[in-house]
Amino acid sequence: MSISDINTYMNQVGRKARTASRALAAARTGQKNHALNSIADLLDARRETLMAENRKDLDAGRDKGLSEALLDRLELTSARIDAMIEGLRQIAALPDPIGGIFDMNYRPTGIQVGRMRVPLGVVGIIYESRPNVTADAAALCLKSGNATVLRGGSEAFHSNQAIAGAIQEGLEQAGLPGDAVQVVETTDREAVGAMITMPEYIDVIIPRGGKGLIERISRDARVPVIKHLDGICHVYVDDEADPQKAFDVCLNAKTQRYGTCNTLETLLVHDTIAEDFLPVMAKAYSEKGVELRGCDKTCAILGESCVPATEEDWDTEYLAPILSIRVVDSLDQAMDHIEEHSSRHTESIITENITKARRFLQEVDSSSVMVNASTRFADGFEYGLGAEIGISTDKFHARGPVGLEGLTSVKFIVLGDGHVRE
Template identity: 50%
Template sequence: MTSSASQSSPVLDTARRAREAAAVLAPLPRTARDAALLAIADALVERTDTIVAANARDIAKAREAGTAESVVDRLTLTPERIAAIAADVRQVVALPDPVGEVVRGSTLPNGLDLRQVRVPLGVIGIIYEARPNVTVDAAALCLKSGNAVLLRGSSSAYASNSALVDVLRDAVQRAGLPADAVQLVPGQSRESVRELMRARGLVDVLIPRGGASLIRTVVEESIVPVIETGTGNCHVYIDEAADLDMAVDILVNSKAQRPSVCNAAETVLVHAGIAEKFLPRALEALTQAGVLVHGDAAWQQAGPGLVAPATDEDWATEYLSYDIAAAVVPDLDAAVAHIRRWTSGHTEAIVTTSQAAARRFTQLVDSTTVAVNASTRFTDGGQFGFGAEIGISTQKLHARGPMGLPELTSTKYIVTGDGHTR
């Protein structure tokens, strides 16, 4: 595994400039970083017309290519959306600064003073798809946590992202920070992504945000450390001791409140002991919400003509649509076994009035978030009170679950002595 530090290319040269900028950012006080963020928010509003004009070029290309309107909508930037993005940046300013926080500390028996403190990761690369708002969100969170950021969006948003990064760089520089703290990775080909994934020694960590294919490619091919933001094959288990009214509400909310996001439920599992009572009610509620159920034999019998037959492909699918897989299981342990086999490790929920069942479920299920009598839709940095998130990590390293500002830092130990020798 070789370092890219001595090699040269447009991508690596960009990463090298980011590394130099990161060294300048790291010791700066919070006031300097917050000033840059406020400058960014103001600049976004001031240069809205320029951003919208660039975005219009991306939209025109997308429509010419026959892109689905749902994707075009995610790509679109309006003056109202830009104002909302600027407001989000101002909210980041108000968040607590993680840099310099003492994670733990003590005076050792030999008199040494030991402190573990949060420090920036350094250079963070973000590889993402479609949504140009991620360009600003990611830059704001990285700057707030003292990191330089390399942004590699999709080619479909290239004009939008270029305009946004120009605005960000100008604002950062006017605030007295190095403009290279925020850079767009040059190039629109897959080769530029490959180079970024091989920039070991220049880039400290990569964070992919997008569909399963993008995330898998980055995780499998990168030699730069990756924080894996996973897909959301989320489950809701309705226990034998569930309050059925509550169960229906949580199920429908988990699936249909916003089905295109990673914390939406994709499978419902129902204890056999309440299936006869619950399935007709659940089917009626899901159908009214526009959800198509892909069910096992029990669900098909409960709703002839309403339920599509489920296959292994359904259990493995993150639909991101008004579809849900459904099964009846003999008991809680069978539900856990199903989840262990098919989950992506994102979020699972149990609905039950039994404390023993809730306790066993939370102990046995190994996902980033396990909800008891609550919707899967709460797995979100904003909902958790973090103020913002850069993604939801489904790995088990230093960051797991919604990633706020602390997850964009590492730590170092500061050891202070008085002539101590060993």
């Protein structure tokens, strides 16, 4: 679709989203679930169309010379369509966060004051190539009573539009406005600029994609952004650690998956146990093909199975089979290192000492802080949020894995019987 005036078009999109958000905020739980299940049914019935539209994107991507990794992320296989459908049905089965009333108490004046959970309004999602985000993100926003404006990557244009068609039909089948989920019908980059500067129509932006995208959006946005930047996660193995637990957690946190944001990137080891612990650990890592980059002490212990780390290593999210290791002389030095180099995503301490565990939990300023557990657990599903729209490394509004509740706000409600203020 060619759209001549992007700003006018985006203003229309925003206005329609704002209008639809009012109907969605008042929608009954059953209606929202009906829409989610209808969308799942429609995606199921339209597999052939979805894959045909996806092939257009794949062909165009190959012509444009996209990497195999990007083409793989772009592809809508039958299994991925199954996963989208399953995701929609799971979200339909989650409890509805909207309308819940809590902290309802009488005040000395006689009024009753409580709080009610309400939608944020309109959520804007800006994402890169994976077309399944279109269905996942729309479903989370819909369940939490928000209207959504989705702006996917240009390389997934046809796939996203095909999914959008099913979403809008599913909404209408449930008696909800089709405009409650709009997928931007242009690949013009100007649309992103317009989207992030319309506080009158969009209440929050969630960018999902590479660091460059997220930094650019955070810098230029005129609306709040739920953003997830680096995951430079640490495990600190204390001198009072149980060696088996330390081994299990350090191996899992680094090697269970390399490309995820909750993967261990820097291992801190207390020096009184380093000579025993590091060689055992290094052997296991080397069997997995993990490259080790250590501080001087680490290299002295590990010899040629380790290369010297540079200052840059401590600030690097490898997302790869590489691990930096530093020997520290105390819990305080470990926490100082974390304070300086962590991206405040997830850190874990391995210790049997409850006093040190309590200090670590209280003093480490990250979105997830753990004791004797793998950093890989930092995830909305593992935490029981039911689903996750992202992981916030900010402290304002939502922090850590963001589920349905992160897409809501609360208002105060007051009940009286003609009460007036004295």
